[in-house]
Amino acid sequence: MRLTTFSDYAVRVLMYAAAAGDRLITIEETARIYKISRAHLMKVVNILTRTGYLKGVRGRSGGFTLAKPPEAINLGAVVRATEPDFALVECFATGNRCMITPRCQLPNVLNEALNAFIGVFDRYTLADIALARHDFLPPKRPIKRVRGPHLAAARDGK
Numbered sequence: 001m002r003l004t005t006f007s008d009y010a011v012r013v014l015m016y017a018a019a020a021g022d023r024l025i026t027i028e029e030t031a032r033i034y035k036i037s038r039a040h041l042m043k044v045v046n047i048l049t050r051t052g053y054l055k056g057v058r059g060r061s062g063g064f065t066l067a068k069p070p071e072a073i074n075l076g077a078v079v080r081a082t083e084p085d086f087a088l089v090e091c092f093a094t095g096n097r098c099m100i101t102p103r104c105q106l107p108n109v110l111n112e113a114l115n116a117f118i119g120v121f122d123r124y125t126l127a128d129i130a131l132a133r134h135d136f137l138p139p140k141r142p143i144k145r146v147r148g149p150h151l152a153a154a155r156d157g158k
Helices: 005-020 027-034 038-050 075-082 106-122
Strands: 054-057 063-066
Touching: 005 027, 005 038, 005 054, 005 063, 005 075, 027 038, 038 054, 038 075, 075 106
Parallel strands: none
Antiparallel strands: 054 063
């Protein structure tokens, strides 16, 4: 299972907005903090605003802030709102031409896995992963680049 960059950026935007509290933040500021594309962030902020996670203020001194308290923003709901689809395999999408679809049991396993994956996000809110403002300052030490994945060993059989 993998989240799109869009969902990754959406969660990061929400984390930064949570750290800012009531202060309006801008797309430019957020792009600078994360060193990511302003154009891509504009799309992310637009979706998060349309889905009610952010509220925007237009104008010269405008920006955006959280539309709800961090504890009211469920991560599973954010992922559902920002992922374009969950078509893990061909038969999950329109235009399926796989000849074994009527008899194949793989979709049952994949649906179970997908529900477990999203179910973990459902157990957390933005408040659970929120950081403080100072956490967004440049790090004093080199960043450990890879922090996962950490997969449990497979069991033979069941």
